[in-house]
Amino acid sequence: MRKFLFLFFAGLFLTQAQVNEQTTAKNHENKPKLVVGIVVDQMRYDYLTRFYSKYGEGGFKRIMNDGFNMKNAHYNYIPTYTAVGHTSIYAGTTPTNHGIISNSWYDKYAKEGIYCVDDSNYNTVGTNSDEGKKSPHRLQTTTVTDQVHLGQNNNGKVISVAIKDRSAILPGGHTANGAFWFDGGDQGKWVTSTFYMDKLPSWVAKYNTSGDVDKLMSKPWETYYPIETYTESIADDNPYERKFKGEEKPTFPHDVPNLRKTNKNYSLIKAIPAGNTMTKNFAEAAILGENLGKSEFVDFLAVSFSSTDYVGHQFGVDSKEIEDTYIRLDKDLEEFFNFLDKEVGKGNYTLFLTADHAAVQVPSYLNSLKIPGGYFDDEVFANYVNDITENYFGSREIVENISNFQIFLNAEEVRELKLNKAYVQQVIADEIINFKGVYKSVTAQALQSSSFDYGILDLLQKGYNQKFSGDILFVPTPATISYPKHGSTHGSGYSYDTHVPMIFYGVGINQGTSMNYYPIIDIAPTISTLIGVEYPNGNTGQPISEVLE
Structure with a gap:
């Protein structure tokens, strides 16, 4: 009986070894x-x-x-x-x-x-x-x-x-x-x-x-x-x-x-x-x-x-x-x-x-079909943002750069004015949502402290890099682009x-x-x-x- 069981289990192990060998060969x-x-x-x-x-x-x-x-x-x-x-x-x-x-x-x-x-x-x-x-x-x-x-x-x-x-x-x-x-x-x-x-x-x-x-x-x-x-x-x-x-x-x-x-x-x-x-x-x-x-x-x-x-x-x-x-x-x-x-x-x-x-x-083609779309005016937007910082904080030097739908703050100016950086971010994010063409806005502080599981803000968060990205990120309305009126972009x-x-x-x-x-x-x-x-x-x-x- 013992001999039978030994041969039986040995056969099982042999079969498994053969399976493993076949799997390795298949891989x-x-x-x-x-x-x-x-x-x-x-x-x-x-x-x-x-x-x-x-x-x-x-x-x-x-x-x-x-x-x-x-x-x-x-x-x-x-x-x-x-x-x-x-x-x-x-x-x-x-x-x-x-x-x-x-x-x-x-x-x-x-x-x-x-x-x-x-x-x-x-x-x-x-x-x-x-x-x-x-x-x-x-x-x-x-x-x-x-x-x-x-x-x-x-x-x-x-x-x-x-x-x-x-x-x-x-x-x-x-x-x-x-x-x-x-x-x-x-x-x-x-x-x-x-x-x-x-x-x-x-x-x-x-x-x-x-x-x-x-x-x-x-x-x-x-x-x-x-x-x-x-x-x-x-x-x-x-x-x-x-x-x-x-x-x-x-x-x-x-x-x-x-x-x-x-x-x-x-x-x-x-x-x-x-x-x-x-x-x-x-x-x-x-x-x-x-x-x-x-x-x-x-x-x-x-x-x-x-x-x-x-x-x-x-x-x-x-x-x-x-x-x-x-x-x-x-x-x-x-x-x-x-x-x-x-x-x-x-x-x-x-x-x-x-x-x-x-x-x-x-977008201009979409407009011809009565579909919403448009063009984002970067220069007008930059002036709009500077107006916000001047009205709230008395300075047009708080924003250092605006590019790729991101706003970078001038950290030195913020410190000199003894402002709370997170507060400045939030004020700007809250105000730019009123600008025509801005659909969503969010602060770096929010992206670092919250987790978005779906929607546009989730995508924005996955594209945000704490070391390299800006202080405020925003999203234009659908089919609204910062681009000339001829040709496509992304x-x-x-x-x-x-x-x-x-x-x-x-x-x-x-x-x-x-x-x-x-x-x-x-x-x-x-x-x-x-x-x-x-x-x-x-x-x-x-x-x-x-x-x-």
């Missing part, structure tokens, strides 16, 4: 050789649905139908800007923790405006301009790309590419093997910083001398399909768009070769769909040049398509130009996915596609700015869709779980279990 099978993070700058979720009939089968539709499509993904903080979005995707947390509170912001310690990735300690590699004086030094946490290195004993490669410097630098984290961005003007070359290296890799130098950029700018920008078929967008000739310099009207065709000289030469490619094609070509060169996806370790390629943002800002979210840009991006993605199939292998890579923010429809916590695509595709990813709410910060822990590394060190997101096999 290993589901680990990609290459992760590709794709961020489409300023992509609203509804671009997937609005232009769906215009897309081919191999681009957006391929990953939507064969991957996992999150239909209700949102940014869970304010402000929704490029640098903040890219950082939050890769850091798995909000500005409260990672410290990137805008693209540019007022530094209350240095008493000056700063740009998120500027760093005079480093120099440009690739041209003789100052475009490479950059680094991720203002990023306070690690990213999933950092964890790729930390979790593999500094093995595996991380390469990040984008036209915009901030869109390349911040996703790459602190340990990227290379981050590359485009230096326009009369340069027309991809560059990097001495933070990463002292000399361009041979594949970058080869691309810079290939003539690809000039080739892409050699033809006018015309619609891919006949313009009369673009029924998803408003009339081409409308009063809501901004022209290129040298154009009489903001309409097709856009004569790119002749517009170069009046639109900063190579910088023009940023604002046309060819900029996305250039980025795709450069990303493919990076995969080949760095042998990504070929080693025993997991590699990571971060790619941001920036031209969509430039087009949206200039022409607006309802323009023919936006529709054509996404039709052409769909073709670029199809080519890129086919390239990954061939060079990395269908079963060897995983990708996600999302956006760093969405965008508002042009930055708010309203759905038109927060609702973005979130699609996972490839090895280890389930096929399906979800209408459950997910914040964008869930991407990093989901990818970390997939590849078996620790979450970024400031992470507040959760892995999405229904995405993973």
Whole structure:
């Protein structure tokens, strides 16, 4: 009997060991050789649905139908800007923790405006301009790309590419093997910083001398399909768009070769769909040049398509130009996915596609439809705030800076007047709510001492950083922007700015869709779980279990 029981339990343990071995093998099978993070700058979720009939089968539709499509993904903080979005995707947390509170912001310690990735300690590699004086030094946490290195004993490669410097630098984290961005003007070359290296890799130098950029700018920008078929967008000739310099009207065709000289030469490619094609070509060169996806370790390629943002800002979210840009991006993605199939292998890579923010429809266009919206007058508002401080405290020097819908107090002036800082904050917050265009206002004191669990103030709190943010934060009314009256912008916590695509595709990813709410910060822990590394060190997101096999 004892012998029987011994054999029985031994069989159980053997079976469990076999199960564990099979599970380990399965997890290993589901680990990609290459992760590709794709961020489409300023992509609203509804671009997937609005232009769906215009897309081919191999681009957006391929990953939507064969991957996992999150239909209700949102940014869970304010402000929704490029640098903040890219950082939050890769850091798995909000500005409260990672410290990137805008693209540019007022530094209350240095008493000056700063740009998120500027760093005079480093120099440009690739041209003789100052475009490479950059680094991720203002990023306070690690990213999933950092964890790729930390979790593999500094093995595996991380390469990040984008036209915009901030869109390349911040996703790459602190340990990227290379981050590359485009230096326009009369340069027309991809560059990097001495933070990463002292000399361009041979594949970058080869691309810079290939003539690809000039080739892409050699033809006018015309619609891919006949313009009369673009029924998803408003009339081409409308009063809501901004022209290129040298154009009489903001309409097709856009004569790119002749517009170069009046639109900063190579910088023009940023604002046309060819900029996305250039980025795709450069990303493919990076995969080949760095042998990504070929080693025993997991590699990571971060790619941001920036031209969509430039087009949206200039022409607006309802323009023919936006529709054509996404039709052409769909073709670029199809080519890129086919390239990954061939060079990395269908079963060897995983990708996600999302956006760093969405965008508002042009308020003047909304007004034409009798929908509320408007324009915030920064100068009038600044005078209004100074009137408040003069009336209450007898000084127009109490406010030091107003930017990014934040008010920074002059701490020295407050002390000299022997005022209570919290009281000054509250007075200003209470009074500015009466200004036309201000919808919500809150003090730093309230954000530090209270917890908001839902609504706009919750988003504002998640975007507030005690060390770097202002003393009073405020929110404009819906569809009210601080921007010219032509083109679109973003930055708010309203759905038109927060609702973005979130699609996972490839090895280890389930096929399906979800209408459950997910914040964008869930991407990093989901990818970390997939590849078996620790979450970024400031992470507040959760892995999405229904995405993973």
